[in-house]
Amino acid sequence: VAAWPAPVPGRPMELPIGSAALRVHLPPAADDPGPPPALLPANPSVPYGLFHDADLFAAFRGLLLHLWTLWELMVVGEPVLVVAPSPPQCSEAVAGLVSLVAPLLYSVDFRPYFTIHDPDFARLNALAEGEVFPPMVLGVTNLFFLKSLKSIPNVVSVGSPNPNSTRVLPVGGQSHGSGNGINGTPGKLKLDKLAINKFSPTGLLNSIKLRREGPLCLMTEHKEALWSTYVSTTKPDTSVLNRLIDAGVSPRIEESMSVVNNEILRRHFLELTTNFLAPFGPYLRTTTPSEGSSPFVDPPLLPPFHADEFVNGLAARGAGKFLSKRMKSNWLDLYRRFLEGPNFMPWFRQRRAAAEQEQQRLWRQARMNVDIEKLMSKLSELERIDSFNAIERYLLREMENSRTGATESVTVCEKLKGDLRAAFSVLPKDMQQLLLSNPKRALLLQGSNEKIPGLDGIVSQTSL
Incomplete structure (x- = not known):
């Protein structure tokens, strides 16, 4: 491990460990304008995002109603402590949370798995009472963190303490199984089991008791629950939920x-994030x-x-049809929190850089496709001179890029050289002579199979 190379964001790496090797792909840097192809999911319906293969349903099956708050x-970018009975369960839950906000x-x-041996534990444990917990998502199994990191405002407990059970029961110990699931036949999850269709005095009392006890109640019994001071905007x-399928008691299904x-x-x-x-x-x-x-x-600058x-x-336009059906009247507060949070600026800068890069590509392609003779025939004399100067500027830029080994720039250079000569040929004679007085420009125009008036003389003088 000590011989491993330094991590490179957004690049695949092969890390030797014993007689085997770990093949990993680190997340891209925040200022990377686009996703690397290797991080794209196999399923085209799922957008680029981290941990797109995480088992979201299994990890949060007992907390489906809380997924929108999460x-x-x-x-x-709120700090969240994820508590689970085992490292695989807490790691899967953290991965699921991160993947929830794609794209x-x-x-x-x-x-995904945080322990007291982590170098950052001492710093987090030393936070004074009332000090704001830094934005982090920590997956833990050690219940000691419930006391040592008690300043963290959001705690979610997931998973099943029974290692032989893949079934995750909801809060209260009730199964989500429907009547069709008795014999192992798949059926729809019943919403009344999720306490969403009707009021239940018992459910209300259990909820109040759970909130009053707080996450420290996990010290005596593991249960799936969410404790949070956050006031959510989005409604389940x-x-x-009605479309989700319950497998009954059949592990195979x-x-x-x-x-x-x-x-x-x-x-x-x-769809919600988009x-x-x-x-x-x-x-x-x-x-x-x-x-x-x-x-x-x-090209024009982005707004x-x-x-x-x-x-x-x-605020003047409104939330839009999709969000207005799913968010409460305080929906604008969610945007304010997002703008002030740690996720907005890295995302916005990345997408902004990608948009600028794409715009440059589109305009570059337009320059490759333009019929220069047809374009020049429509321009006035002054516009032709401006176009000549612009073509020269872009040509010099592409020539600089071609020196770095960019193969596309070589093709673009050839096209722009032809455009430069075509633009030069329609300029007035006196303007041609004036432009050719610049030795670098004269050399730039040289190379055409056609004779350009005055060019040979200027080039021969500059080469002496």
Whole structure:
């Protein structure tokens, strides 16, 4: 391990350990404008994101109603302590939480399995009372953390203490199984078992008792629950919960049903996150040259972003049809928390850089496709001179890129050289002579099979 190379964000690495080797792919850096292909999921319906294969349904089966609150906690970057009976269960739960916000790249520090031997434990344990806990997601099995990290405002307990059971029961010990699941036949999860369809005095008392006891009650008995001071905005989507399938008591069917349920949940939270991020679209929208216009002018800059203007504009427009059905009246507070949280700026900078990169690519492609002679025939004399200067500027830039080994730049250079000569040929004679007085420009124009008036004389003089 000591001989392992330094970690490289966004790159696959092979790490030798004994006679074997670990093949890992670290998350990309926050300023990386795009996802590396190796991190793209095999399923095209699932967007780029970390841990897209995590078993979300199995990890949070007993807390399905809380998934929307957990989604918000992850979006705004709240600190979360995940408690589970075993390392695999807490690691799977942390991975599931991180994957919940795809395609938003989670930028908060997360530890799938955190122990007291971690170097950061001493720092976290030394936080004074009232001091804000840093944005982190910690997966733990040691219940000592419930006392040592008591300042963490959000605690979620997941998993089953029975190592031989893959079934995860909901809070209260009731199974989600439906009547169809008695003989191992798959059936729909009943919402009344999730305490969402009707009021239950017993359920209310249990909820009050659980909140009063706090997460320290896990010291005596493990139960799946969420303790949080966070006031959520998003409402659980019953239409999604109604589509989930229960495998009954059949372990054989359990795995296949989990795949189906994960797909349902991921599609929903993908849609939820995408719609939540949609209002930022105008600040990331690329433009292309309009038909008949010159692609040799500088592309327009992306619109500047100001948080206050964004929030005011969003308040005037409203949440939109999708979000308005799923969020409470305080939905604007969620955007404010997101803008102030640790996830927004890394995500926005990354998408902004990707948009700028894509816009440069589109305009570059437009320059490759333009019919220069047709374009120049439509321009005035002054516009032709401006176009010549612009083509020269882009050519010099591509020539610089070609020196770094960019193969595409070589092809672009050849196209731009031809465009430069074509633009030069339609300029007035006196302007041609003036332009050729620059030795570097004269050398740039040299190489055409056609004779350019005055070019040979200028080049021969500059070469002496």
